[in-house]
Amino acid sequence: MFRVRSRDSSFLITVVAACLAFSASLALLRENLKLSAELERSGGGLSGPAGALPGDIVPPFRAIDLDGREKIVSYFGGSHKGYVLLFFSPKCRVCEKQFPIWTRLFGGGGLKCYDVLAVSLDPLEETRAWAQKRELKYAVISLPNQAYWRAYRITAVPHTVVVSSEGTVIWAHSGLLREGEAAHELLAVINRCDGRAP
Numbered sequence: 001m002f003r004v005r006s007r008d009s010s011f012l013i014t015v016v017a018a019c020l021a022f023s024a025s026l027a028l029l030r031e032n033l034k035l036s037a038e039l040e041r042s043g044g045g046l047s048g049p050a051g052a053l054p055g056d057i058v059p060p061f062r063a064i065d066l067d068g069r070e071k072i073v074s075y076f077g078g079s080h081k082g083y084v085l086l087f088f089s090p091k092c093r094v095c096e097k098q099f100p101i102w103t104r105l106f107g108g109g110g111l112k113c114y115d116v117l118a119v120s121l122d123p124l125e126e127t128r129a130w131a132q133k134r135e136l137k138y139a140v141i142s143l144p145n146q147a148y149w150r151a152y153r154i155t156a157v158p159h160t161v162v163v164s165s166e167g168t169v170i171w172a173h174s175g176l177l178r179e180g181e182a183a184h185e186l187l188a189v190i191n192r193c194d195g196r197a198p
Contacts (some may be wrong), residue, residue: 001112002031006071015031016148022125022132023162024069024098028097029059031075035064043112045059045154051153051154051155051159051172051174052152052153052154052159052161052169052172053153053169053172054169054171054172055168055169055171056153056168056169057167057168057169058075058151058152058161058163058167058168058169059151059167060072060073060074060075060147060167061073061143061145061148061151063141063142063143064124064141064142064143065139065141066127066128066131066140066141066142067126068124071117071141072140073085073117073141073161075164075165075166075167076165077165077166080165081111081113081114081115081165082113082114082115082162082163082164082165082166082170083114083115083116083161083162083163084100084111084114084115084116084117084160084161084162084190085117085152085159085161085162086098086102086117086118086119086120086138086158086159086160087114087119087149087152087154087157087161088118088119088120088121088132088157088158088159088168089120089121089122089132089157090126090127090129091122092157092158094157094158094175095157095158096098096137097176098158098176098177099134099136100195101177101178101179101183102158102160102177103119103136103137104179105186105187106137106138107138107181108137108138109137109138110166111190112191112193113165113190113193114162115139116139117138117139117140117141118136118138118139118141119141119142120140120141120142120143120144121141121144121149121154121157122142122144123142123144124142124144127140127142128142130169155174156174156175158176159172159173159174159175160172160173160177160186162186162189162190170189171185171186171189173186
């Protein structure tokens with residue numbers, strides 16, 4: 001019969017724990033390198049301020065609408081419209097406060113130069129369940145691909161970004177957009193239709 005002494009078992013547990021920690025560190029390093037490469041390919045940067053800035057060039061992206069169809073958000077320039085992108089999470093309490101304001105700003109539709117898209121950072125099923133409980137006046141899409149969040153510098157939600165038809169950020173606001181100066185500035189930008197930052 002084989003007996004393990006307590007000192008030997010403590011050493012064995014320590015060795016196993018060290019091996020597991022080393023394996024986890026390697027896995028994290030590999031994932032960080034992969035995400036770093038994705039970010040560079042998508043046009044994002046690894047440094048810089050949080051939140052998109054006017055003048056940033058952002059990449060087109062593929063998302064899924066509430067019916068499960070692919071929606072391509074692309075920038076062709078010319079006579080094509082730009083986008084007002086309303087980034088949110090169905091789990092975000094601040095976003096719940098933001099939606100009535102976004103709806104008052106954009107719920108009437110009819111923007112001449114921009115399409116409004118509410119962009120959920122959560123999977124389609126969660127986004128669909130959330131949206132079915134609300135009466136939204138604009139399209140909702142799901143974009144759980146984190147590489148694009150980084151390209152648009154989304155570090156927190158809610159996040160409002162106006163992108164020209166050429167893919168240049170014109171205006172951005174991170175956090176709760178209140179019906180005050182920032183909202184008036186946003187409306188001035190989207191009503192001007194010239195694709196330039198204020």
